[in-house]
Amino acid sequence: MNTQIRNHQNKLKAKYKQLIELAYNFRQIDAPLSDIFEYKSIKILNEINRLQFLYVNAPKK
Template sequence: MKTLMQIKTHQLKLQLRYKQLIEQAYNLRQTDHALSDISEYKAIKLLNKLNRLKYLSRDSTRQRLT
């Protein structure tokens, strides 16, 4: 149970960081294309991590139900 809570907490932190990076990429789009691309790349990598954590938390939930 504690591990599931840790995963959820980590997920929330990553989601917040993802939103910040996407917003930063959007704001930089008009002024600095390179920095915008870098922020977007970092956001995509974070989204990949979020998807993996989502998969882990889904497996934990299934194991508790069975």
């Protein structure tokens, strides 16, 4: 279970980094698109934090 949580968290972190980079790159070119990427990255960061809570509070075997 813990490895599944950790693997999913790592995939989300990669997606988060990609979206943050896109948001930064579009900041001067297309501000609304940059805001959309930033919003999506915040949603993913929230999911990462929830998974971190599950991982830390998971029962140890």
